Amino acid sequence: MPQAYFEVVAAATVAGGQFQMRHAPQERIVRREVAQEVVEAAQDFEGALGVRVEDKRQGPPKLHDLPSLQKLCGSRFGWPASKTLEVAQELYDGQGKKIITYPRAEVRYLPESLISDVPKIVAGLQAGKSFSAIPVPDPPIVRKGASGSFHDKGLEGASHHAVIPNVNTVDNLREVWPRLSIDEKKLFDVIARAYLAAVMPDFRYRQTTATLDVRGFPFRAAGRQPIDFGWRAAFPEWQPADEKGDEAQLLPALRNGETTKLENPTIEDKETRPPPRYNEGTLIEAMQNAWRFVDDEVLRERLKEAKGIGTPATRAEIIGGLKKQAFLIAQGKNIVPTETGLSLFGVLKQADPSLVDPGLTAQLECLLDE
Numbered sequence: 001m002p003q004a005y006f007e008v009v010a011a012a013t014v015a016g017g018q019f020q021m022r023h024a025p026q027e028r029i030v031r032r033e034v035a036q037e038v039v040e041a042a043q044d045f046e047g048a049l050g051v052r053v054e055d056k057r058q059g060p061p062k063l064h065d066l067p068s069l070q071k072l073c074g075s076r077f078g079w080p081a082s083k084t085l086e087v088a089q090e091l092y093d094g095q096g097k098k099i100i101t102y103p104r105a106e107v108r109y110l111p112e113s114l115i116s117d118v119p120k121i122v123a124g125l126q127a128g129k130s131f132s133a134i135p136v137p138d139p140p141i142v143r144k145g146a147s148g149s150f151h152d153k154g155l156e157g158a159s160h161h162a163v164i165p166n167v168n169t170v171d172n173l174r175e176v177w178p179r180l181s182i183d184e185k186k187l188f189d190v191i192a193r194a195y196l197a198a199v200m201p202d203f204r205y206r207q208t209t210a211t212l213d214v215r216g217f218p219f220r221a222a223g224r225q226p227i228d229f230g231w232r233a234a235f236p237e238w239q240p241a242d243e244k245g246d247e248a249q250l251l252p253a254l255r256n257g258e259t260t261k262l263e264n265p266t267i268e269d270k271e272t273r274p275p276p277r278y279n280e281g282t283l284i285e286a287m288q289n290a291w292r293f294v295d296d297e298v299l300r301e302r303l304k305e306a307k308g309i310g311t312p313a314t315r316a317e318i319i320g321g322l323k324k325q326a327f328l329i330a331q332g333k334n335i336v337p338t339e340t341g342l343s344l345f346g347v348l349k350q351a352d353p354s355l356v357d358p359g360l361t362a363q364l365e366c367l368l369d370e
Contacts, residue, residue, distance in 0.1 A: 003272045006035035010042045010265035012212070012221065014049065017252030021212060021219040021262065035267045041215040042265035050211040051256040056224075057202040060231035062108040063149055063162035064194055066312040067288050069103075072190060074281025077183075078333045081280040081316035087187045088163065096179055099169050100191055102160045104313045109154035110161050115142050117167040118199055124170030125192050128177070134234050140199035149198040164195045193234045200231035208251050212260060219262070223251035277334035284315050290358040299362035306365045309358060 008023040023042075029035050062068070069088065073079040079087075088103035118140050125131045144150045155161055165188075169176065180188065204227040212219040232238075278286065286293075287310055291303035310318050319335070322328040327341035337345070348355040354363075 002274070003030065005030050005270050005272065006032055007268045007270055008035055008038045008042065008265055009268060010219070010262040012049075012210075012219075012260050012262055014252060014254060014258055014260045016254065019210075019221055019223075019249060019251050021210070021221045023214075024218050024220045032267070038214075038217050039265045039267060041217050042219070042262045045214050045262045046259055047212055047214065048257050049254060049260045051254045051258075052209045052211075054207045055204065055227065056207050057204045057230075059143065059147060059202050060149075060197040060200060060234075061194065063110065063164060063198055064191060065105040065108050065162055066103055067106075067284050067315070068108065069163065069187070069190065070284045070316065071281030073187065074279045074284070074333070076190075077186060079183075079280065080319070080330070081284050082320050083183075084187070085313075085316050087181075087183050091180075091184055091188055091191075094184075097169075097176055097184075099166050099173065099176055099188060101162075101164050101166055103163055105158075105160045105163050106307065106312045107155055107158040107160070108162050109151040110149055110164065111155055112144060112150045112152050114161075114164075114167075115150055118142060121165050121167055121170050121195065122199065124167075124173060125165060125196060127171075128173055130189065131192060131196065134193070134196050134200075136196055136200055141201055142199065163191055165192055197231040197234040200234060201228065203230040203232045204228040208254065210251065210254055212262075214262065221249070221251065223249045225250065277331075277336060279333045279335060280316075280319065283319060283335055287315050287318070290361065294357070294359040294362065296359055299359040299366075302365050303358065303362035306362065309361050 005028040007029070010021055010023075012019055012021045023038050029038070064072070066085065066088070070079075070081040070084045073084040074081065085103065088100065091097055091100045092103050122136050122140055126134070126136065142148075142150060146154060149162075177185070206225045206227055208223050208225075210221045226232075276282075288308040290308040291300045294300045294303055309315075319328065322341070323330070326338055327344060328335050329338050345356055354360045
């Protein structure tokens, strides 16, 4: 059930201009009279602003494995997981195509031996007009180790590295392009941009946090100003979730300790939202990270090691099978259980709760180990 709660916002004025501050309590306010107290405290309040400015940097996102491609294509294009695999397979071994590496990848790293291919792949991609505008530095930036892209240790126990453009065909992209379907072009674009971003500079920005103690009620505002877009220039249309709304407002020049005045505090009515429904991509991710749903420490660890339920090659088939048997159904982009599915779950749970517990997979893995 959604629960109503209240937030208080006010306009703050400093010498440099105006911005919005929001009451930041430890716990949500669920009673309107408490919010009313905050409003009364904030009305025409004047006080010293605490200002913290930090220069921050953020490295590029990891390269793709099959589950991360399925998640991205599920949310961006509404593709079922099986479609992402199908399109990727065609790009990998389709007649006259072969422009990406093996798609059933289970890790998001590359071996260090592939560092020498970087200039050739970048040049091959940038010959095409869709990627020529992306400002990859010369020489490209190679990041090694766990937080980078080239990491031999991260490939231990895995048979296939991250999905990237194929170095052997990258020079023929011009002639291959007309043979590709619209969907194949979309997926190749995702893989190519991820590769280019991985060899571009960090995204650098200035994070400003302003705080104000309003008669015991904490108010805050945050904003970030980009200094250098770095790898984000590979995704010009994309805006991260943490840059929408208040957190990313453009703040005027602020000085630590300067006087600020609050005006026009208002109560905003909010409502808690139930957790979002799964789509094909997020369901695959939940299967991969099924250990998160297990409380037992030992089983959690074993399930984490086994990389969850299914494998990159079988997860889409498992979902497809449940749909075929009408236990799951697609509703727009989302996947929801049917009445039949829910009653089957009920019957299994009643027979033995462990049958519907992902921890059982881990127990079977332990038995196999023995």
